[in-house]
Amino acid sequence: xxxxxxxxxxxxxxLACSWFGFVLTPGIQVGRLQPTNTIPAGAVYPVGxxxxxAQGLAVYRANGCVYCHSQQVGQTGTVCDVLxxxxxxxxxxxxxxxxxxxxxLSEAEDQGLMTGLPKTLRQGLSKEEADPLVKxxxxxxxxxxxxxxPIGPDIARGWGIxxxxxxxFLYDYPVVPGSQRVGxxxxxxxxxxxxxxxxxxxxxxxxxxxxxxxxxxxxxxxxKRRIERTRSANALALPPELAPEPDYEILPKPEAVALVAYxxxxxxxxxxxxxxxxxxxxxxxxxxxxxxxxxxAVTNAxxxxxxxxx
Amino acid sequence: VLVxxxxxxxxxxxxxxxxxSARGNPPQxxxxxxxxxxxxxxxxxxxxxxxDSNQSLNFTWFxxxxxxxxxxxxxxxxxxxxxxxxxxRLVGLGLPWPGLVRVQLxxxxxxxxxxxxxxxxxxxxxxxKLNDPNQPFVAVMRSSLPFLRISTLGDLLLLAxxxxxxxxxxxxxxxxxxxxxVATYDELTEDLFxxxxxxx
Numbered sequence: 001x002x003x004x005x006x007x008x009x010x011x012x013x014x015l016a017c018s019w020f021g022f023v024l025t026p027g028i029q030v031g032r033l034q035p036t037n038t039i040p041a042g043a044v045y046p047v048g049x050x051x052x053x054a055q056g057l058a059v060y061r062a063n064g065c066v067y068c069h070s071q072q073v074g075q076t077g078t079v080c081d082v083l084x085x086x087x088x089x090x091x092x093x094x095x096x097x098x099x100x101x102x103x104x105l106s107e108a109e110d111q112g113l114m115t116g117l118p119k120t121l122r123q124g125l126s127k128e129e130a131d132p133l134v135k136x137x138x139x140x141x142x143x144x145x146x147x148x149x150p151i152g153p154d155i156a157r158g159w160g161i162x163x164x165x166x167x168x169f170l171y172d173y174p175v176v177p178g179s180q181r182v183g184x185x186x187x188x189x190x191x192x193x194x195x196x197x198x199x200x201x202x203x204x205x206x207x208x209x210x211x212x213x214x215x216x217x218x219x220x221x222x223x224k225r226r227i228e229r230t231r232s233a234n235a236l237a238l239p240p241e242l243a244p245e246p247d248y249e250i251l252p253k254p255e256a257v258a259l260v261a262y263x264x265x266x267x268x269x270x271x272x273x274x275x276x277x278x279x280x281x282x283x284x285x286x287x288x289x290x291x292x293x294x295x296x297a298v299t300n301a302x303x304x305x306x307x308x309x310x
Numbered sequence: 311v312l313v314x315x316x317x318x319x320x321x322x323x324x325x326x327x328x329x330x331s332a333r334g335n336p337p338q339x340x341x342x343x344x345x346x347x348x349x350x351x352x353x354x355x356x357x358x359x360x361x362d363s364n365q366s367l368n369f370t371w372f373x374x375x376x377x378x379x380x381x382x383x384x385x386x387x388x389x390x391x392x393x394x395x396x397x398x399r400l401v402g403l404g405l406p407w408p409g410l411v412r413v414q415l416x417x418x419x420x421x422x423x424x425x426x427x428x429x430x431x432x433x434x435x436x437x438x439k440l441n442d443p444n445q446p447f448v449a450v451m452r453s454s455l456p457f458l459r460i461s462t463l464g465d466l467l468l469l470a471x472x473x474x475x476x477x478x479x480x481x482x483x484x485x486x487x488x489x490x491x492v493a494t495y496d497e498l499t500e501d502l503f504x505x506x507x508x509x510x
Contacts, residue, residue, distance in 0.1 A: 070369055074365055074366065153366070153440060153441045153442065153443045156443030157443045157447070178369075179368065179369065179373070180369055180370070180371075180373075180374075181369040181370070181436075181440065181450075182451065183451075184447050210448070211448070212448050212451075212452060213448070214451050
């Protein structure tokens with residue numbers, strides 16, 4: 001009755017399986033991850049964080065932010081919207097096409113659809129449903145495209161425009177994707193709340209800015225100083241009930257500045273190959289404002305169609 | 311999954327544990343609870359992976375709850391049982407207050423349940439709300455607060471149980487050293503108390 005070798009082999013097999021699953025497979029999948037390109041702009045993604053933001057990651061770790069904040073946006077699926085981008089020249093043919101795509105249109109609605117382009121004609125379709133509709137439109141001489149829109153509760157909350165992928169964390173060491181959501185997800189906090197001053201104030205007194213916030217105030221990242229001659233430029237502009245005595249001012253320590261630089265650098269919202277999402281293509285003239293406007297339009301789209309997507 | 315079914319069957323057959331035999335024997339009851347907690351936490355994890363298509367449960371209090379069931383319910387309870395069985399035999403004395411073992415057993419069992427059940431339930435509620443984008447995030451967070459408060463009660467019960475454990479253990483060690491000290495004292499002073507005439 002000597003089962004020693006058998007027990008050893010069984011235990012070895014068990015441990016080997018979990019090593020394959022937890023160590024080897026992820027290593028093969030993302031171990032040699034390289035920077036990729038954004039679509040359609042073709043810029044390199046991701047770019048390393050600026051030095052101050054990289055220091056901020058250390059502050060983020062040191063203060064245990066990761067225990068309450070996740071940095072991973074989830075996505076339950078992808079839908080397609082049919083977008084009319086250009087009416088073309090054949091108005092009559094386009095009208096026929098529009099009637100096919102949206103049966104029961106009135107005259108006034110027709111005109112409304114053809115002005116103020118791009119216009120979303122149908123929402124929440126699958127790729128197979130959207131492609132024929134786009135074809136109907138393009139064959140009438142108009143320009144149309146099927147827009148890829150990721151959906152999911154996190155995206156509907158405005159936490160991001162697509163799911164988080166390994167590339168988002170490529171230059172972070174260690175990665176802090178987080179495992180709990182006592183606080184909101186921060187994967188895109190730099191897009192959502194780009195104002196560094198807001199972040200500083202919020203770190204100093206979270207409840208003054210988000211009612212019922214569960215976040216503790218991080219006042220030890222700030223120092224109270226006597227005003228010598230004039231107020232410092234970077235002193236916090238606190239509301240009166242939080243402000244210190246008249247002769248004093250609250251200044252962020254370097255840690256707070258680094259942490260805020262890190263938070264505002266969290267912008268995992270580029271469209272890349274592994275998470276397709278349609279964003280407005282950069283116009284031929286390098287007009288950055290309109291690019292920003294275009295991507296905002298996309299950001300808003302999932303919020304609009306969240307209810308039919310359910 | 312097989313592990314979580316095979317282990318309790320194995321243990322119960324090897325040691326012959328059953329609820330009936332554990333009733334009169336608190337250290338055994340610690341083991342029994344530990345084994346139960348081990349299977350439950352393991353099965354819950356497996357079920358969680360299979361059920362949760364959306365991965366939201368991972369971000370809630372559900373996971374800490376299951377971890378507590380694993381770490382405290384299984385590991386700590388088994389260790390308590392082991393200490394309660396091993397220490398008296400090691401020292402060669404009975405526990406000074408055997409009744410406290412039973413009290414600690416119930417403190418621990420109720421404490422663990424009070425921690426785990428609210429966290430698991432709260433995690434589930436939190437997940438449902440997280441998946442509903444119409445719920446503002448602050449409301450999601452607020453919904454988990456009552457559950458956290460109840461689980462703090464569980465923590466307090468565990469603390470009480472630990473104090474009882476410490477009392478017994480310290481009592482045992484003190485008893486052990488007192489017995490040794492008395493023995494040594496007797497040995498050293500043996501000659502002094504002998505009647506004077508007995509000395510050669």
